[in-house]
Amino acid sequence: MKPHLPLGIGALLIIGIGAFVFMQNNDIPAPAPLPDTSTLPAESGAQTTDSTGSAAIPPSTEAGQPTPSSPSPSSAPTPSGITASEVATHASRESCWSTINGNVYDLTSWIPKHPGGEGAILGICGKDGSGKFNGKHGNDAKKVALLSGFKIGVAAK
Amino acid sequence: MPLQTIGYHILRFGIAAMFLWFGFSQLFNGIEWVSWVPEWAVNMLSLPPAMIVLLNGALEVVLGSLLALGLFVRPAALLLGIHLLIITVEIGATAIGVRDFGLTCATFALALLAPAKEKKNTVVS
Numbered sequence: 001m002k003p004h005l006p007l008g009i010g011a012l013l014i015i016g017i018g019a020f021v022f023m024q025n026n027d028i029p030a031p032a033p034l035p036d037t038s039t040l041p042a043e044s045g046a047q048t049t050d051s052t053g054s055a056a057i058p059p060s061t062e063a064g065q066p067t068p069s070s071p072s073p074s075s076a077p078t079p080s081g082i083t084a085s086e087v088a089t090h091a092s093r094e095s096c097w098s099t100i101n102g103n104v105y106d107l108t109s110w111i112p113k114h115p116g117g118e119g120a121i122l123g124i125c126g127k128d129g130s131g132k133f134n135g136k137h138g139n140d141a142k143k144v145a146l147l148s149g150f151k152i153g154v155a156a157k
Numbered sequence: 158m159p160l161q162t163i164g165y166h167i168l169r170f171g172i173a174a175m176f177l178w179f180g181f182s183q184l185f186n187g188i189e190w191v192s193w194v195p196e197w198a199v200n201m202l203s204l205p206p207a208m209i210v211l212l213n214g215a216l217e218v219v220l221g222s223l224l225a226l227g228l229f230v231r232p233a234a235l236l237l238g239i240h241l242l243i244i245t246v247e248i249g250a251t252a253i254g255v256r257d258f259g260l261t262c263a264t265f266a267l268a269l270l271a272p273a274k275e276k277k278n279t280v281v282s
Contacts, residue, residue, distance in 0.1 A: 006166065006227050009170065009225075010170070010173070010224075010225035010226040010227060011225070011226065013170060013173060013174055013177065013225045014177060014221075014222050014225050014226075017177040017178050018177070018181050021181035021182050021185055022181065022185055024182075025182070025185040025186040113189055115190075115193065115253070116251075116253055140192075142192040143192055145192075146192050
């Protein structure tokens with residue numbers, strides 16, 4: 001092998017992957033407007049402390065607003081909360097809602113970013129993901145805090 | 158070129174690409190990695206988790222670049238192997254942990270396969 005060939009390939013690899021990751025992280029679609037929270041139950045502290053008692057840290061900004069990327073709810077949540085049937089209509093990669101510990105989360109934007117793979121999130125779209133989440137991250141305050149950034153409402157009783 | 162040499166280069170470029178991707182990802186989008194920083198690391202280093210992510214990303218980019226360029230492959234792979242071993246132990250026996258265990262073994266294998274004394278781009282046989 002010519003002496004400079006592996007060096008060249010290595011340099012290309014570094015530049016290529018650097019550019020690829022940079023573009024990946026800067027190719028974020030504009031977030032969809034948040035659901036009309038005026039129809040949600042009064043939860044003035046919902047974004048600072050949820051029912052799990054964790055501080056809300058939105059996943060993408062930590063200090064900003066949560067950024068659900070799926071379309072706004074087709075029908076506004078009722079004052080008593082988001083029903084299971086409403087959650088079940090968002091069971092796809094394009095719109096993924098899940099009920100976890102009594103709260104409803106829009107996890108659409110998190111699907112491609114979940115470090116544990118897309119399958120784990122896709123598996124709880126449209127249904128109650130409490131068991132899976134608690135089994136995996138229930139004791140991890142940071143993961144719980146991360147999750148709270150995706151909250152869009154509470155589940156109907 | 159002997160097959161062992163080709164295999165070595167594939168291993169080296171593959172491992173390098175992996176560490177470069179994760180390293181750059183932590184540098185460009187560190188906030189998504191903050192939740193993975195273990196408590197003991199924060200306590201031990203007395204640094205904010207976001208800073209630890211950036212430092213970790215920089216380390217992986219630097220060492221990954223050395224692998225990609227074929228420079229100091231043995232020490233770089235050894236350091237990355239130890240680094241990945243700590244992560245693997247931290248994650249535990251989950252799907253991710255088992256996958257990382259395989260990658261740890263591959264990284265240590267690369268350290269063993271690399272020539273002890275680097276001749277310019279001369280490897281293995």
